Amino acid sequence: KNQNILLLSYSTYNQFWKEANSTINDLLVQEIPAEPLKPEKDRLTVFQKLATLYIKYVQIFRKLESSYDQVVHPQKRRILRQVLDGTMGRLLEVKDEMVNLEFSEFHYFDDILSDLKLTPNDIEIPIPKYFLHERKKVLQEREQVLGKILAKMGPTVKxxxxxxxxxxxxxxxxxxxxxxxARQGRLRAKFMREIRLEEEREKLAAQRGAPTLDPDVAATRIQKIWKGFIQRKVTRREREEEMVFIGMGNFQYFFTYVGRGVQGQPQVDRRITQEENEVEYQQALVTIKEKIRQVEGPDIKETMQDQIRQWFIECRDATGKFPDYPDEEDGGSSLLFKEKTPEEATELKEKEEEKGKKKGKKGKKSGKKSGKKKKGKNSKLISSPSQEEEPGWKMQESKFLPAVSEAHNNYESVWRNRDEAANFQQKHDGVLIKEDKRVEVESEIRIQVDELMREELNNLKMALDRDKGKKGKKGKKSGKKKGKKSGKKGKKGKKDKDLTADRTIESLYEEMVQQGVLVKCPQVSKYAPPTHARAHRHTQTDTD
Known part of the structure; x- marks a missing residue:
């Protein structure tokens, strides 16, 4: 039964998260339009818009706060925390807009609440529970420090x-x-009230007469009615539990009646489970990263080196020289294989076009330049009226909407349609950890590869310069030889040092035999046929 309660609670809080994200999706479409909105001039319309946003963000906040408090999955909690903090920040921004608009910190939402079919309790802002639970140790330490300070100070002067x-x-x-x-008066009044009630009971008994019903029969009737009431209550509760178990019942009834006896205990158990899952998650981060470094690290390193060497060759074939290696501050080799966004691509095109225009303008006369400048000024004057902002109210740019949008997109891409049927205990997801840690390992390996490839590039450049210098010297020497009728031969290059100068041939030969380099071959007659041919010949003569 406890496992069923946990399963239902997980699905309930996941449903809260799903509903909150669907509402966030609608609000993001409204708050981040494709085209900029025109300023609003009607103050009442602006207040209605802000009040509606405020109420919706409060509802989102309440659902996210309850989900974050009870969800035990460590990776889900991180996304929930991001969107929860962003929602709280956006809620404060909307509240600030309302205060600046109305010049008051108190607002009335009666008409909007009636339209949305909500009550004032639905827009109460609770204090997030993680303010206390996640800072419990810090608060306890503060109290201990404060107690020590007060103990040292002793009683104050006041x-x-x-x-x-x-x-x-x-x-x-x-x-x-x-x-x-006063005490005696209260006792006297109580005593007199009891006497009066007793007299009334005696009068009623005298009027009714002696009881005609047997006490055993009366007790049996009372037991019958009471047992029937209790059994109907138990049967109704068991029926609801069965319907909830097969997924056809009302969850709210289950939590209000079945969970009434252990009210508050499941929440505490889930917070303990959160801490246990968090510890396992932190351990998994270390172990999975180390495993990726050991198993996939060599392949990643080799692939990076091959890609960078290929880049060396392509640049040398295109320009005739090796390129300059990007600095570590700029990102190193990651800049070479980084996919450019459409904005960056357009910026590069604009820069190239500007360079081409500048080159074309250099050959033109100064008179034409001055004429163009005048035209440019006139065009600016003409276009200035259209650039003036219209009067009215505009929403200030939000600092928290990007975080909310990022967390929402993360939920939509990762968690919305993820199958977690096998993850009943809501432990961490190893696949997601591998994806994140693989990127970290690649960045760490890339730093090492950059150091190696910088040295290799310097060696290649030195070798190329050396080859060019030798070719230049040979060309000069050959020209001098052709001009002279009788020229002396140039000096020969230095010979390599002989490592076997102090060794005799016999000692070298002996060492090669000992090492197995020289092996004695079996002696074979020059004209002797192979063994299988001779055997065939003998068998043929015997048959003849």
């Missing part, structure tokens, strides 16, 4: 200066008498 209010003996006796008389 406390020592306080004196008890002095009272005379007569005033004290009078105060005690007042309270004692």
């Amino acid at each position: 406390d020592s200066d306080r004196e008890a209010k002095k009272m005379s003996l007569e005033e004290a006796i009078r105060l005690v008498q007042i309270h004692e008389r």
Whole structure:
């Protein structure tokens, strides 16, 4: 039964998250339009718009806060925290807009609540529970430090200066008498009320006469009615539990009646499970990253080196020289294989076009340039009226909507349609950890590869310069030889050092035999046929 309760709670809070994201999707379409909106001039319309946004963000906040408090999946909690913080920030921004518009911190949403069929309790903003639960240790440490400081300081001056209010003996006796008389009066009133009720009961009994019903029969009737009531209640509860178990019942009934006996305990158990899952998640981050580095690291390193070497060759074939390696501050080799966004591509095209225009303008006369400048000024003057902003109200740019949009997109791409039927305990997802840690390992390996490839590129450049220098010297020498009728031969290059100068041929030969380089071959007659041919010949003569 406890497992069923946990399963239902997980699905319930996941449903809250899903509903909140669907509402966020509608609000993002409204708040981030494709085209900029025109300024609004009607103040009442602006307030209605802001109030509607405020109420919807409050509803989103309430659902996300309850989901974040009870969801135990560590990776889901991170996305929930991001969207929850963004929603709280956006809620404060909308509230600030309303205050600036109405010049008041108190607003009335009666008409909007009636249109949305909500009550004032639905827009109450609860204090997020993680403010206390996630900062419990910090708050306890603060209290301990404060207690130590107060203990060292001792009683303050104000406390020592306080004196008890002095009272005379007569005033004290009078105060005690007042309270004692009041106590006796209450007891007397209670006693008189009991006497009066007893007299009324006696009068009613005298009017009715002696009871005619047997006490055993009366007790049996009472037991019958009570047992029937209890059994119907138990049967109704069991029926609801069965319907909920097969997915056809009302979850709200289940939590209000079945979970009433353990109210508050499932929430505490889930918070304990959150801590356990978080510890396992942190351990998995380390182990999975180390495993990726050991298993996939060498292949990643080799692939990067091959790609960079290919880039060296392509640049040398295109320009005739090796390129300059990007600096580590600029990103190193990651800039070479980074996919450019459409905006970056358009910027590059514009820069190239500007360079071409500048080259074309250099050959023109100064008179034409001045004429163009005048035309440019006139065009600016003509276009200035259209650029003036229209009067009215505009929503200020939000600092929290990008975070909300990012978390929403993450939910839509990863968690919305993810199958978690096998993850009953809501542990971490190893596949997602691998995807994230693979990127980290690649960035770490790329730094090492960049250092190696910089050295390799420097060696290639030095070798290329050396080859060019040798070719230049040979060309000069050949020209001098052709001009002279009788020229001396140029100096020969230095010979490599002989490593076997102090060794005899016999010792070298002996060493090669010992190492198995030289092997004695079997002696075979020059004209002797193969063994299988001779065997065939002998068998043929025997048959003849």
